[in-house]
Amino acid sequence: MANAPVADQRQLLEVQALDTKLGQLKHQHGTLPERGTVDEISGQIKDLSGALTASRTAASDLTRELTKAESDVEQVTTRLQRNQARLDSGGASAKEAQALVAENESLTRRFGALEEAQLEVMERLEAHKDTLDKVEEANSGMEAALEEANAKLRAAIEAINEQARATIEERKKAAEGLDEGLLALYDKLRAQLGGVGAAALVGGRCGGCRLTINPQELDAIKAAPEDKIVRCDECGRILVRVPEPVSPLAAE
Known part of the structure; x- marks a missing residue:
């Protein structure tokens, strides 16, 4: 599975958040x-x-x-x-x-x-x-x-x-209506990686393992098509590219 709709990938973060909450409730x-x-x-x-x-x-x-x-x-x-x-x-x-x-x-x-x-x-x-x-x-x-x-x-x-x-x-x-291949990969990774199968890519850092992506890999991710499923080179989790917050100074 190499590609999945951008909206589905971003929605996957909501699924992950809810799965994380369920894991926390189980621990409690x-x-x-x-x-x-x-x-x-x-x-x-x-x-x-x-x-x-x-x-x-x-x-x-x-x-x-x-x-x-x-x-x-x-x-x-x-x-x-x-x-x-x-x-x-x-x-x-x-x-x-x-x-x-x-x-x-x-x-x-x-x-x-x-x-x-x-x-x-x-x-x-x-x-x-x-x-x-x-x-x-x-x-x-x-x-x-x-x-x-x-x-x-x-x-x-x-x-x-x-x-x-x-x-x-x-x-x-x-999870309703999400790309089946994307969801299957996510569930597989989540089972293997301590309950976290997908994480946001923010500021060049993986939200799953918290490690900074090396510059070459980060450039390759940025150059990849938006619907391409990319993975963290360190932990293997699905990296979901989300819009970077715009600084109020950017317009000046």
Whole structure:
């Protein structure tokens, strides 16, 4: 492809500008600060999850321990009450009564020890529940913060997507009717050269690689027909010749 209408070549710069904007929007999409916030809070929740699991497990273990202690105390209490009821009935023989009294003394001592153990477990459980409540509260706060951060991220993404949709439509209109060969070459170069396939030639400098064209090459470009597709000798991009701005001093 050696030639393309001048108007198409200049319109290609508008297509390039819109493609550049789309590339910028894609970059913004991947580097939104809201993503960092979500990742940071998610990391904090992950770090806390181990402590939360351990704390919940410990609370569950202490609850089972307390339930067992309460059951032991209840069993001893029931046995004491049953023995005392037998003694109070007067139906026990002297030997049986003596045995019941001795057993009650032993049960009373055991009751005291079990009750003390029960109180100790209750105190440990109460203290641990206080700690667990604080960890649960911290976790709930972080989960709420994560939900809010995700909502902000979704809003930021949608704002970028909305801009991208509008830009894509503009790009379609800008590329509509362009010389097919010119557009195919542009797309090929854009894929190879970091998203920039065409650049303006202004002041003897390529707008793509920012390098100054050597004088011999620049003279050849200026001498070429207007509809000839010219390329930057340094980077290979399509060079679009645009009218040089006229200095107000030129007329003097």
